[in-house]
Amino acid sequence: MKKILSMFLIFVLALGVLTACGPQDDDTTAPEGDATEGQEEAGKPEKLVVWEDTDKSPALEEAIKTFEEEHGIKVEFKEVEMATKQRDQLRLDGPAGTGPDVVTLPHDQIGQLVIEGLIQEINVDQSVIDTFTESSILSQSYDGKLYGLPKATETPVFIYNKDLMEKAPETTDELFEISKGFSGDQYGFLALWDNYYFAHGVLGGMGGYVFNNNDGALDPTDLGLNNEGAVEGAAYIQKWYEEIFPKGIIGENGGAAMDGLFNEGKVASVMNGPWSFQGYADAGIDFGVAPLPKLPNGEPIKTFMGVKGWHVSAFSKNAEWATKLVEHLTNAENAKIRYELTQEIPPVKSLIEDPVIAENERAQAVAVQSSYATPMPNIPEMAEVWGPMATALQVVANQKAEPKAALDDAVKSIKTNIETNHGGN
Incomplete structure (x- = not known):
């Protein structure tokens, strides 16, 4: 009798172990969506830092506001002269861990900065790339890889005295x-x-x-x-x-x-x-x-074209979110606001026909000529x-x-x- 009882208890214990190892009940499993959201929140930084060119930061304010509202990430910006000082300062601040997540640069510096390991390749959907003119995207590429998104373009045009x-x-x-x-x-x-x-x-x-x-x-x-x-x-x-x-x-x-x-x-x-x-x-x-x-x-x-772009620092610890910010800063809505405040021509296809540019003789001329232009190597x-x-x-x-x-x-x-x-x- 004792032998039978012992065998019965062993069976009950084994069944309990198997049950514990099996699938959990639905009411104790976190919904898939909540888990993904939790992972995203866990990887979200408290803030991102952007370096903008001197006297251009007002053009950032609305874009930053909407990014902060959408994603709950604080964005700080600092004005640093673009042509030389951003590049030189990034060489110092990047390795020291005090640099920005996003910088703005003239496109002809991209190759050297990639070689020095100061900016990193970005990955964006083809639909994002397709919003820009082909030549402006080419300007942001090096060795066949994309290192930024364009924010403004300039190229020589025909200027005539109406008198x-x-x-x-x-x-x-x-x-x-x-x-x-x-x-x-x-x-x-x-x-x-x-x-x-x-x-x-x-x-x-x-x-x-x-x-x-x-x-x-x-x-x-x-x-x-x-x-x-x-x-x-x-x-x-x-x-x-x-x-x-x-x-x-x-x-x-x-x-x-x-x-x-x-x-x-x-x-x-x-x-x-x-x-x-x-x-x-x-x-x-x-x-x-x-x-x-x-x-x-x-x-x-076929004039040379100069393109200013937004780039992600190689030292950013939040590259994915920095890339999201670059996409946001260059989308059609924010590019239009930037043009209205700075008069810098955005190489966004949809804006070339927008009345804000199409009805401005100077802006339209630069936009059209840019479509014929080739980026400086x-x-x-x-x-x-x-x-x-x-x-x-x-x-x-x-x-x-x-x-x-x-x-x-x-x-x-x-x-x-x-x-x-x-x-x-």
């Missing part, structure tokens, strides 16, 4: 003929085409390129600065200097000379960027702005391009060398400098 030119011409051939009608100290059109930043628009429109683009990765060993199109573009530039442009706008003082002549009402039109608008307005010039006229081959002048090797190309273009402008020979010499120098300073990479 001297009724409307912007459609083609550079038409502009050339108009310019031949001016004489003495009066000029129909001026451009700084001995400066490669501006001259690229002509060389690029004719088929030249700096570094070949292989699926989003720029190849510094494949230069197109002396190909057939580039040579044709340099020859076209030489024609303008030979027949239209004065010698006084060649060299490092050319920009000041050109602006001075335009402000004095002696030039009907110039190629310049939106940074010049205020100075021309202060000089009392009634000027119009349009996309640049098309080249003789029917192609647009953001790889470190680009530093080796400016000097040799300036030399080549100046000897071309001064009629001291044939375009092909000048560009061949420039490319030879660029390749040597890249090999010396960048190990051929």
Whole structure:
């Protein structure tokens, strides 16, 4: 009897163990949604820190307010000069753990900062990427990976004195003929085409390129600065200097000379960027702005484009939330608010047709020209391009060398400098 009772007790105990190891009752299991929400809340930081450019923080206030309301995360911002100080300060504050989560940078610094390990790749949905122009997204990419989202773009445009030119011409051939009608100290059109930043628009429109683009990765060993199109573009530039442009706008003082002549009402039109608008307005010039006229081959002048973007610091401990903030700051609603407060043109497709930009002649011109533009290369090797190309273009402008020979010499120098300073990479 005792043996039977013992066996019965063993059976009951075993059954209890099996029951304890089995699935829990529904009323003791946390709902799946609550568990996910709890995990998200657990990973949510108390605050994120943003560095904005000087005198631009008012454009952040509404975007930060709505982000804080939606996610319950405090966002602090600090103004730090964008062109050099953010980069230099990030090098110090990032490793020290006192840096920001999000920074804003000119796109041509991206490659160097990636190499230094100061900013990190971001992952966003394709639907987010598709809201921006293709060229602006390309500007935020390095070696085929995305390192930021664009917030503003600028590129040279056609600016004309309405007292001297009724409307912007459609083609550079038409502009050339108009310019031949001016004489003495009066000029129909001026451009700084001995400066490669501006001259690229002509060389690029004719088929030249700096570094070949292989699926989003720029190849510094494949230069197109002396190909057939580039040579044709340099020859076209030489024609303008030979027949239209004065010698006084060649060299490092050319920009000041050109602006001075335009402000004095002696030039009907110039190629310049939106940074010049205020100075021309202060000089009392009634000027119009349009996309640049098309080249003789029917192609647009493919200007260099500069893009400012938002980036996530490599030292941020909250990269996913920092990326969410970058998405929020650059969405169409906040980009529109930013434009209204700063007049910086957002490369958001839907806003190009929005009345706030479409009905503003200057903004529309920059937006349209930006759609033709190509981002300045953001790889470190680009530093080796400016000097040799300036030399080549100046000897071309001064009629001291044939375009092909000048560009061949420039490319030879660029390749040597890249090999010396960048190990051929």
